[in-house]
Amino acid sequence: MTTTDRPGTTALPMPDLSGTFPGPFPTSPHADRIAEHVGRWLHRFPLLGPSDARHTLCDIVAHGVARTFPTAEPDGLFLCADLFLWLTAFDDTFGEATAAGSPARLVRRIQTCVHLLADGGPPDGADPFDEALQDLLVRLRTRATAAQYLRVTGCLRDVLFGMLWEAHHLAEPHHVTVRDYRAVRPHTVFVRTLVAMAEVVLRYELPDEARNSPAVRQPESAVADLAGVLNDLASYARESARGVPDSLNLVPLITREQHCDIPGAYAAASRLGEEYAATARHGIAALMTGDSAPLARHARALESIACSYAWHIDHARYRKG
Amino acid sequence: MTTTDRPGTTALPMPDLSGTFPGPFPTSPHADRIAEHVGRWLHRFPLLGPSDARHTLCDIVAHGVARTFPTAEPDGLFLCADLFLWLTAFDDTFGEATAAGSPARLVRRIQTCVHLLADGGPPDGADPFDEALQDLLVRLRTRATAAQYLRVTGCLRDVLFGMLWEAHHLAEPHHVTVRDYRAVRPHTVFVRTLVAMAEVVLRYELPDEARNSPAVRQPESAVADLAGVLNDLASYARESARGVPDSLNLVPLITREQHCDIPGAYAAASRLGEEYAATARHGIAALMTGDSAPLARHARALESIACSYAWHIDHARYRKG
Numbered sequence: 001m002t003t004t005d006r007p008g009t010t011a012l013p014m015p016d017l018s019g020t021f022p023g024p025f026p027t028s029p030h031a032d033r034i035a036e037h038v039g040r041w042l043h044r045f046p047l048l049g050p051s052d053a054r055h056t057l058c059d060i061v062a063h064g065v066a067r068t069f070p071t072a073e074p075d076g077l078f079l080c081a082d083l084f085l086w087l088t089a090f091d092d093t094f095g096e097a098t099a100a101g102s103p104a105r106l107v108r109r110i111q112t113c114v115h116l117l118a119d120g121g122p123p124d125g126a127d128p129f130d131e132a133l134q135d136l137l138v139r140l141r142t143r144a145t146a147a148q149y150l151r152v153t154g155c156l157r158d159v160l161f162g163m164l165w166e167a168h169h170l171a172e173p174h175h176v177t178v179r180d181y182r183a184v185r186p187h188t189v190f191v192r193t194l195v196a197m198a199e200v201v202l203r204y205e206l207p208d209e210a211r212n213s214p215a216v217r218q219p220e221s222a223v224a225d226l227a228g229v230l231n232d233l234a235s236y237a238r239e240s241a242r243g244v245p246d247s248l249n250l251v252p253l254i255t256r257e258q259h260c261d262i263p264g265a266y267a268a269a270s271r272l273g274e275e276y277a278a279t280a281r282h283g284i285a286a287l288m289t290g291d292s293a294p295l296a297r298h299a300r301a302l303e304s305i306a307c308s309y310a311w312h313i314d315h316a317r318y319r320k321g
Numbered sequence: 322m323t324t325t326d327r328p329g330t331t332a333l334p335m336p337d338l339s340g341t342f343p344g345p346f347p348t349s350p351h352a353d354r355i356a357e358h359v360g361r362w363l364h365r366f367p368l369l370g371p372s373d374a375r376h377t378l379c380d381i382v383a384h385g386v387a388r389t390f391p392t393a394e395p396d397g398l399f400l401c402a403d404l405f406l407w408l409t410a411f412d413d414t415f416g417e418a419t420a421a422g423s424p425a426r427l428v429r430r431i432q433t434c435v436h437l438l439a440d441g442g443p444p445d446g447a448d449p450f451d452e453a454l455q456d457l458l459v460r461l462r463t464r465a466t467a468a469q470y471l472r473v474t475g476c477l478r479d480v481l482f483g484m485l486w487e488a489h490h491l492a493e494p495h496h497v498t499v500r501d502y503r504a505v506r507p508h509t510v511f512v513r514t515l516v517a518m519a520e521v522v523l524r525y526e527l528p529d530e531a532r533n534s535p536a537v538r539q540p541e542s543a544v545a546d547l548a549g550v551l552n553d554l555a556s557y558a559r560e561s562a563r564g565v566p567d568s569l570n571l572v573p574l575i576t577r578e579q580h581c582d583i584p585g586a587y588a589a590a591s592r593l594g595e596e597y598a599a600t601a602r603h604g605i606a607a608l609m610t611g612d613s614a615p616l617a618r619h620a621r622a623l624e625s626i627a628c629s630y631a632w633h634i635d636h637a638r639y640r641k642g
Contacts, residue, residue: 104489150471157478168425
């Protein structure tokens with residue numbers, strides 16, 4: 001979600017979402033308050049240096065979360081924005097290229113996070129990332145039910161595993177199939193965490209039977225897949241423009257599996273994105289027209305989560321234009 | 322729990338638990354039925370070859386779980402035994418030395434497990450470990466509440482992370498402090514998973530406030546630490562007898578941090594074990610004498626979990642004598 005705000009995004013065809021998730025996307029009236037809040041939170045927990053990158057990240061996260069949950073109250077938005085900021089900063093600081101050089105170092109860094117997620121006490125020599133995570137977990141426990149807390153902390157473990165998975169495969173992407181990548185990508189793009197946070201931020205609870213039904217799981221998966229494709233297409237365009245298009249990304253994986261060139265793979269990925277968007281829209285519409293209030297609420301949350309990922313692309317296009 | 326059934330265990334001093342967790346340890350009247358069940362389950366999901374090792378593992382897991390939850394009904398015992406067998410077989414097959422040679426391979430193997438734990442559909446080309454895990458998760462979901470399911474699957478993720486952590490550090494134990502090791506060990510010795518399974522197997526539910534209180538967390542941590550020390554002492558003795566004492570283990574970590582020899586480190590670890598046992602017994606007694614039925618039930622479960630780890634040492638001694 002934070003990686004498309006760069007020139008070059010429109011050099012290759014993005015998915016056409018005008019029939020499925022058309023803008024303009026609703027945003028929260030509290031967007032500016034979120035931006036102020038994350039600025040303060042980042043001052044308390046200095047996860048990033050006082051640079052332009054920090055300012056840009058705060059701005060994108062705040063306005064992204066304002067579109068993810070446009071109807072939410074401020075406290076829930078603040079918690080979600082801080083969590084998203086933590087994940088992004090953790091990945092930028094310890095994941096990806098940094099981790100590829102020494103996966104063991106990333107394993108050690110993640111260890112204290114796992115300890116905190118497993119209800120362990122504060123680690124010795126806690127750094128701002130540990131302290132910020134403790135703060136997030138305390139606030140999450142206060143706001144969420146026991147099951148919601150466990151669902152979100154399960155997702156956070158999966159994100160951390162996804163970062164490890166990426167670190168091990170950046171140098172050897174030939175081991176990665178498109179199917180493998182699709183399985184891990186919803187974790188590393190944080191969309192599963194956002195879906196789990198929806199109930200916490202918006203204060204509703206899905207009945208368990210519904211949660212495990214195809215009617216809910218299918219649109220959740222489609223939104224998750226859509227988020228991954230959108231982020232990958234935008235990231236690939238951005239990284240190509242910078243001359244470093246070799247990261248783990250759907251586009252080069254498709255070129256290898258389908259023996260096609262980059263524009264062909266890009267077009268194939270865009271079509272995939274359109275298919276995911278259509279499936280998501282279909283499933284969301286079905287949930288909205290049913291007679292269950294929490295399911296309709298969940299459907300609206302899935303819709304706005306999809307919109308927030310689509311918004312980032314529009315945002316990048318806007319900046320380019 | 323399954324690693325002490327070998328000669329050599331008594332060559333170095335084990336912790337004296339006669340004042341804290343004295344035997345004989347109660348066992349389930351269903352122990353033989355558990356052994357028959359795991360034999361059948363392992364026939365359905367061939368996680369191990371048809372060897373003596375398989376027979377020994379089934380026997381130890383069945384009789385270990387019979388002591389872990391001596392008052393439980395058969396279905397709960399079967400689920401717990403199968404889960405423990407899966408974890409042990411997974412670790413034996415993909416973890417430890419195998420994984421140290423290629424952590425990336427272990428990451429890929431774990432990926433499909435994470436996918437299943439995160440409610441993903443059946444992976445392509447599922448092997449017996451994937452199929453067995455799916456079976457376990459379906460049975461767990463049927464038996465457990467939503468929060469219990471999430472708590473156990475959170476623990477399973479932590480076990481898998483612990484295996485990755487070990488794989489990355491077997492070749493470079495100098496990066497590992499005793500404190501780091503103590504943080505990870507409760508996951509890799511599966512004791513946190515057993516504690517989470519107690520409510521599922523014995524069908525009770527701790528109130529959330531109590532769960533997060535020091536009165537509960539302290540004896541849980543002490544039992545977890547005790548389990549790790551007992552397993553490490555027994556494993557170290559066994560592996561020394563085999564001439565391969567270089568695995569990641571508390572004993573050599575203590576020699577390095579305290580600049581002492583092996584008998585000195587062994588004695589220090591034994592004392593640590595006695596301290597954990599005393600703390601555990603104290604906390605368990607306090608919970609038992611309170612007026613909360615689920616807390617007293619949880620205390621009895623913690624007691625029998627500690628006994629089951631202690632039992633393995635007695636078992637090994639018995640076999641040696």
